[in-house]
Amino acid sequence: MPPPRDSSPERDYRPRRQSAQRRSRNSSAVRDSDDNGERGERAGRDPRRRTRRPEPGTSVPPITRGGEIRTESSNGSSATLSAAALAQLNKQNAKRKASPKKEVKRALERGLDAQSERDIAWEREQEKERERMREARRESRMRREKEREREQKEKDRVRERERERERERERERERDRERERERARAKPPRVAAVESEDEYRYSTSGRPRDSRDAARDDRTRSKPRMVPPDSDDEYRYLPARKRDERARKRASAMESDDEYQRLTPHRRTDSDDKGYRVVDARPDKPKSYERLRPDNRGREDRSRLRVASGPMLEQGIRARNVSGGMLEKGSFMARFQNLRGGHGGPSMTSSSGYDSVDKMSDEIGSSPPKRKRKKLWIAVGIGVVIVIIIIIIAVTVSKKKSDDDGDKGSDDTPSQGLGDISPDDIPADAPTWLNPFKWANTTDFNLTYTAQTVGDLPVMGLFSKWDDSKAANEQVPALNKPWGDYSQRPARGVNVGGWLSLEPFITPSLFAYDLRLGIVDEYTLCTYLGSRCESVFEQHYATFVTEQTFKEIADAGLDHVRIPFSYWAVQTYDGDPYVFRTSWRYLLRAIEWCRKYGLRVNLDLHGLPGSQNGWNHSGRQGYINWLNGTDGDLNAKRSLEIHDRLSQFFAQDRYKNIISHYGLANEPKMTYLSVDAVLQWIEDAYALVRKNGVKDAIVVFGDGFRGLNNWQGELQDLGDGAALDVHQYVIFNTNQIVYKHYDKIKFACEGWTQQTELSMNRSLGYGPTLVAEWSQADTDCAKHLTNVGWGNRWTGTLVTGSSSSDVLTPRCPYTDRRCDCIAANAPPDQWSDDYKTFLRMFAEAQMYSFEKGWGWFYWVWDTEDAYQWSYKKGLDAGVLPAKAYERDFNCDVSQIPSFENLSEAF
Secondary structure (H helix, E strand, C coil), rough: CCCCCCCCCHHCCCCCCCCCCHHHHHCCCCCCCCHHHHEEEEEEEECCCCCCCCCCCCCCCCCCCCCCCCCCCCCEEEEEECHHHHHHHHHHHHHHCCHHHCCCCCCHHHHHHHHHHHHHHHHHHHHHHCCCCHHHHHHHHHHHHHHHHHHHHHHHHHHHHHHHHHHHHHHHHHHHHHHHHHHHHCCCCCCCHHHHHHHHHHHHCCCCHHHHHHHHHHHHHHCCCCCCCCCCCCCHHHHHHHHHHHHHHHHHHHHHHHHHCCCCEEEEEEEEEEEEEECCCCCCCHHCCCCCCCCCCCCHHHHCCCCCCCHHCCCCCEEEECCHHHCCCCCCCHHHHHCCCCCCCCCCCCCCCCCCHHHHHHHHHHHHCEEEHHHHHHHHHHHHHHHHHHHHHHHHHHHHHHHHHCCCCCCCCCCEEEEEEEEHHHHCCCCCHHHHHHHHCCCCCEEECCCCCCCCCCCEEECCCCCCCCCCCCCCCCCCCCCCCCCHHHHHHHHCCCCCCCCCCHHHHHHHHCCHHHHHHHHHHHHHHHHHHHHHHHHHHHHHHHHHHHHHHHCCCCCCEEEEEEHHCCCCCCCCCCCHHHHHHHHHHHHHHHHCCCCEEEEEECCCCCCCCCCCHHHHCCCCCCCCCCHHHHHHHHHHHHHHHHHCCCCCCHCCCEEEEEEEECCCCCCCCHHHHHHHHHHHHHHHHHHCCCCEEEEEEECCCCCCHHCCCCCCHHHHHHHEEEEECCCCCCCCCCCCCCHHHHHHHHHHCCCCHHCCCCCCCCEEEEEEEECCCCCCCCCCCCCCCCCCCCCEECCCCCCCCCCCCCCCCCCCCCCCCCCCCHHHHCCCCCHHHHHHHHHHHHHHHHCCEEEEECCCCCCCCHHHCHHHHHHHHCCCCCCCCCCCCCCHHHHHCCCCCCCCCC
16 A cells, blocks of 8 residues: 655655756765765755754865865855965864765664654655554454344244244144144043943942942953943843853754744843833844934943943933843844843843854844845946946947948048047157157147258148248238338347246246255256156146137237247257257147237246256256356257257247247356356357348347446447347345335336436447346245245345345345235235326336347246236236237326335235
């Protein structure tokens, strides 16, 4: 750093020029004397050296040419000294030790001391300045450290909030599980054993257990598991039980079941409040199969129990072993009365051949009720009829196919398949993209098989004829007419983005997976889907954009369509999980639909091998291996090979009128890549495309986010056949997203107009410039816009994994906690009139500005739910002009309202 300047002569360390008078005086001070000559030489060499003045009362004798010395007195008289006088004078001088050399030395020392003092002073100033700089650096370092610490704390707070939310969700799930457990505990326990049933009975009746209960417990513990407990009055029914046992033994000794059935049916008496009645308990009595009717019993009364008796049966609970009240209903459970231990009334008897529940269950299962048997027979009959019909149809079809094979050349019999196309017309080894029988959608495709290619790309699906006589609207010429000068008639177009190249915020439903799976782009999605990727993607291709899409685009007064697609439509490489070439035929069909409605096409290669920017819409997020890294040169070469094939294909006559723009690479990240390498690649690609026959289309290349003024003088050899592609948004810039509503419109009118005009001027910018992407979005709140799972700038939750790009302070105009995305992501029916006015003016301001160049393409035609990004939804909501060429606002800044009643967080 140079020393600080000072106006005072004492601090000026630089030598000054001597005047001519002073130089003359110094040079003639002494002559013909070695000492005096040396002193004069030094005096002449040192500008700061001054002649020593004589002491008062003395005179300095001048030396004459003859060696004499003239003296001059103080009164002005002079005299000539003799040689003796001169010797005497020298002797006196020697006594005084007045050596001229010493005098000069002392004078020099005094001058050097003064200079040294100035140098020391300057050094001190320099040291002070260096100290100030060190202090400034320390303060700057401390500020940066504090800023990093603050950012880290903010990130920690954000992460802690996320963790707290997750903990709260976990607590809520735990509370739900606890409530489920509470409900489960609140349900009455199922009675699965004799002891638990007895405990339940006594706990509900309130009667204390006595010695008889204990004795009965001892008896029942030794009985088989399936035997129900004895009742309180077992001692009264013991004789009847013994009779039943003897009857079973006699029945088992019978020679046949018929002989047993001839016995007198078992009858028992049952008691209730009205007296006694007789119940028929014959084992095979038909009524025993009648369905049990619940008679308004509750759900809990139908619980299945292994063993039940007493009060439980009085409520009609269904059980495997029952007695009492259940039998009084005359249901199929009456058969259970013959089991060992069953009883129902004061004088119940039993004479059944069933020794266990399992045996009786087997009989019930083998002999279904009549009503069920009837339904079963009906079902069997229907099944037989269906089988017969299928056999008849199969025989008929087989016969018909054999007839077709016998007369294959006949035109009278239509071929089975897609219209007149038969599967036999397709070679067995034909790949999927050439076999329409494997396509998910065949609308408006030519299904006649052909293996023909142009540029090694298939023409399968194209019709041989086309018509270019259609115009998009009355403001523009038909396709077969020249467009003219784009600076006089700018393009008004729209992108069909998120279709052939996926973008998560446009179709978030395709990325609705657990974040822990890491599905963030087309690469990871296809990797996860595996073999299902092709079917999932083709379903998306077939439905997200249709012919109706292009009809609506033309109806909106637009005249151009930009179609993004990626390199895997042409070629895939080892390790690529992408769907190969399926999107190619959808691209060709889309161009034909554009032709049908008079729309010109901007071909946009959106994803290049290796990824040219590392963003999700390039195919793979986080990697830039194009002109960068180990495979950078390889992927650059592959990209040229892709363009070699594409340009050969689109050089055909059928495309010369409809392909108006040919894009080389979407958004190459030139702030990261080598600028020189990218420029060289653009030159190579441009030359290749022109060499292959694409003559009329404008070759488009991205500005790479360098800044429009930095393109001045670049690639000027390309001429007017090339154009710079610029993308303009306020939401991806932390200094612009914070603008208020009024300021955003004003910036669109003034700032972007100025930038466009600057870029169009070759002396200030590149020259021909078009804006291929822009939108009405005034926030970055749309789901997955900044990447899957990331936050956003609007609310200060953008955590990218890099502190340099994290945004942890809200960047809505309030820059505080009032910033949220609820209103920003609301559907159009919840938008206020003021907000709709803002969106309409903001859009029309951008249209006005970008038409100062070669035109614009809105991003994007439609989305699933990112409303401010959808041209279609904007038209429906009335926040875009019904016709793109008919606008109400043309950047008269005085017409911009203040929007004082509109929240800046909206």
